[in-house]
Amino acid sequence: MASGTKNNDKKDRILDAAVRVFARNGFFNSKVSEIAKEANVADGTIYLYFKSKDDILISLFEEKMSQIILQMTENLRGVSDPREKLRICIRTHLEIMKENHDLAVVITVELRQSAKFMKEYDNRPFSRYLKILSDILQEGKQSRVFRADLTPGMLARALFGMLDELSLWLVMGAAKNKVDWNKAHKELTEFFLRAVSPGEPTQQENSVPDSR
Amino acid sequence: MASGTKNNDKKDRILDAAVRVFARNGFFNSKVSEIAKEANVADGTIYLYFKSKDDILISLFEEKMSQIILQMTENLRGVSDPREKLRICIRTHLEIMKENHDLAVVITVELRQSAKFMKEYDNRPFSRYLKILSDILQEGKQSRVFRADLTPGMLARALFGMLDELSLWLVMGAAKNKVDWNKAHKELTEFFLRAVSPGEPTQQENSVPDSR
Amino acid sequence: MASGTKNNDKKDRILDAAVRVFARNGFFNSKVSEIAKEANVADGTIYLYFKSKDDILISLFEEKMSQIILQMTENLRGVSDPREKLRICIRTHLEIMKENHDLAVVITVELRQSAKFMKEYDNRPFSRYLKILSDILQEGKQSRVFRADLTPGMLARALFGMLDELSLWLVMGAAKNKVDWNKAHKELTEFFLRAVSPGEPTQQENSVPDSR
Amino acid sequence: MASGTKNNDKKDRILDAAVRVFARNGFFNSKVSEIAKEANVADGTIYLYFKSKDDILISLFEEKMSQIILQMTENLRGVSDPREKLRICIRTHLEIMKENHDLAVVITVELRQSAKFMKEYDNRPFSRYLKILSDILQEGKQSRVFRADLTPGMLARALFGMLDELSLWLVMGAAKNKVDWNKAHKELTEFFLRAVSPGEPTQQENSVPDSR
C-alpha cells in the first residue's frame, strides 16, 4: 500500500512542481530539469510518469481542471435556483484562483497557448467546465429566470472570459489586498446576473442610434 | 517615392509575415527563418529592423494595438452617448478581429504569454486600450446613464476578457459562418448594456440565498 | 575506481582535444564541434564541463601552465646556485615545449591573444611562472652571483620573451631535427648567463657613441 | 594629382583605422563595419582597396613593418660599429613601439596569430627585419667584436623575442611612466651587448653541474 501511494506521491510532486515552475517562467521557458529539481527527483524520473514535457502540461490541466470541476459540482449540490447556481460558480472560480496563484497563472496563460498546440487534444475538461455554466444558463432560460433571447453556449464562454481575465488581473497585481477579490466577486455577480435577467431590452444600436 | 517607402515596406512585410507565422505556430514554436521566408527576405535582414525575435512580437503589439486604438478613436469621434460609445467599442473590436484572424490569435494568445515576459515592458498600448473603455464607463457613471456602483477599471477589464475570449472562440471555429459574428456582436452588446444600466439590484448572494 | 576517474577522464580528453585543435587552427578558427569530434564526445557534452568556448582556453592555461610550473619547481628542488637554477629553467621550458608541440603553439600564440581577452582574468599561472624566474634573478643579485644593476622583473620578462620566441620558431620549423633544440638550449643558456654575470660594463650608447 | 593622392588617402585612412580597431578588440573580434566607421567610409568601400578582412591585416604588416625597417635602415646609415648598430636597433624598435601603442599591440599580438593563418604568406617584411639583426650579429662575429660561437639567426630571433615581449609589457602597463621605457632601453642594451661580447665562457651545465 505504501508503495502503491508512492507512485502517486511522486507523480503529484512532479505536477505540483510543474505548476510552480510554469507559473514562474511560462511553459516554453521552463526546463524539464528545473521541474525535476523543484520536485526533488532526477530528470529521467519525470519520463517514467510523463511521455514528454507537453504531456506534463496536458496532465496538469486534466488533473487541476478536474479538481475545479469536482469542487464546483460539489458546491452546486442541492442548489436549484439557476441564479444562485451562477453565484456559486463565480465564487468557486475566483476562490480557487485566489487560493492558488500559480495555478491561476498557468490555467489562464497557458490555456491560451494550448489553444494552439493542443488543437487536436481538444481539452475535454475545459469543455466540461463550460458545459456546467452553459447548462445553468439553459436551465434558467427555460424556467424563465433568465432572458429568453440569450445563447447559453456563447454566454458561458463570455462568462469564462470575464472570470479568467479578472483572475489574471488580480493575480498579477501580486501584493494587492484581499478586498479586491471580494469586490470583484460581488461586482461580477451583480453584473452578470443583471445581464441575464429578463426585463426591458436596451435600444439596439442599429435601430436609430443616438435618436430623439 | 518607391525608395522612400522601401524601408517601411520591408519592415511591414516582416511584421505581416510574423503575424501569420506566430498565428500558425505560436511565438515559441515559430522560427525566425520561417518568418524570413514568409516575408521573402533573408534571415539576416530581419535583424536590420528588429533587435531580436522578442522585439518582433513587441513591435507587433505596438503597431497593431495602436492601429486598433486609432480605429476605435476614429469610430468614437462625434459620439457622446456612453451607451452608444460602448456599442461602438464592442463592434470595432469584433470587426477588427473578424477581419484579421491571424492578428486576433496573436493578440489573444500571445498577449497572455507576454503577460509574463513583458512584465517590465508594461504594455502601454494595451493600457491605453483599457483606458478608453474605462473612461467611457466612468463617464456614463457620472452622467447617471450607468449604475452608480460599478467600478470602471474592473469592468473595463471584464469587458476586454469577454471580447477577447469570444474573438478567440469565433476565430478558432475557423469554418464557422458569418452569422456567428453578428449574433455575438448583438448579444454581447445587449448583455453588457443591461449589466451596466441602472435599475433594481439583484439579490445579493449572502443575503438569504435561494429565497424568493 | 574506474567510475571515479570517469569525470576527469572526459574533461581531460576534451582539454587534450582542444590543444590539438587550437594548435591546428588557432582559437578563433576552431569550432567547438571540431573539439567535440576530436574528443569523441557530443557537442553538448563539452558544456557539461566548460561554461563556454572561452572557458576551455582559460582552463587549458590553468591546467597546463600549472603542470609546467610544477615540473619546473620539481626540477629546481635541492638546487641552490642561481646560475644553475637558470640553466634548469631554460632547459625545462624548452624540453616541455619540444615534447609537446601543440601545447607550445597554443601557449605561445594564444597567450598573446589572451593578453587581450583575458585582461580581467589576469592570468595567475603565468604570473607565477614569471615570479619563479624573477625570484631566481633577485636571489642571484643579492648573492653577488649576478650583476647588481639588473632589474629582475624586467629580465624575467625578457627571458620569457626569448624562450617563447625560440620555442615558436623551433616548433614552427616542424620537420627540423633535434639538434636545433639542443643547440638553442646551449646557446641560450650561455647567452643569458653571460648577460647577467658581473663584470666590466659595456660602453653606454650615450657616452661618446662611435668613439675612439 | 589631388585625385591621385585621394586613393592613398583613403587606403591609408582605412589602414590607420584598422590599427586602432585591431588594437582595441583583436583581429577576430573586430568587425569590418567598425573599421569602416572609424575610417569614415562605407563598408563596401573597404573592398575596393582590400580583398578581404585578412588582407587588411596583411597589408598592415607590409606597410607598417616596411616603415619600421625603413626607419631602422635610416638610423643605421653611416654607422659601422656592430655594437653601436645593435644599440640603434634596440632603441629604434622600442621608440617606434612607444610612439605607437596601437601598432605595438597589433604587431605583437597579431603577428603571433598570423604565424598560423599566414603560414603560406611567410611574412617577408618580418624576415627582412630579422635579417637586419642577424646581419649585424654576423658582421660583429667576423670582426671579432662579438663572440665567435654565436649563431646569428637564432640570436636575432631571441633579440626580437625580448624586444617584443618587453614592448607588450610596457604597452600593456598603460598608465606607467616614461621612465620605464628608458630604463628598459638601457638595461636591454647592456644586457644584450654583454651577452654577445667575447670573454670567459660560463660553466656549461653538463660539465659538472653544481660544482665549485
Add this chain to the structure above:
DNA sequence: CATGAATGAGCTTTCATTCAT
C-alpha cells in the same frame, strides 16, 4: 524503479561580403 551523464538536433544571431544604385 530511479538516476543523471550524455546526446545531438535545432535554434538564434552575427558579420564578411556583394551588388544595385
Add this chain to the structure above:
DNA sequence: AATGAATGAAAGCTCATTCAT
C-alpha cells in the same frame, strides 16, 4: 568610385530525451 542594404552561411549554445548503471 562610393555606398550601405541585403544576404545567408556558419557557429555557439540549449535542453528534451535516452539509457547504462
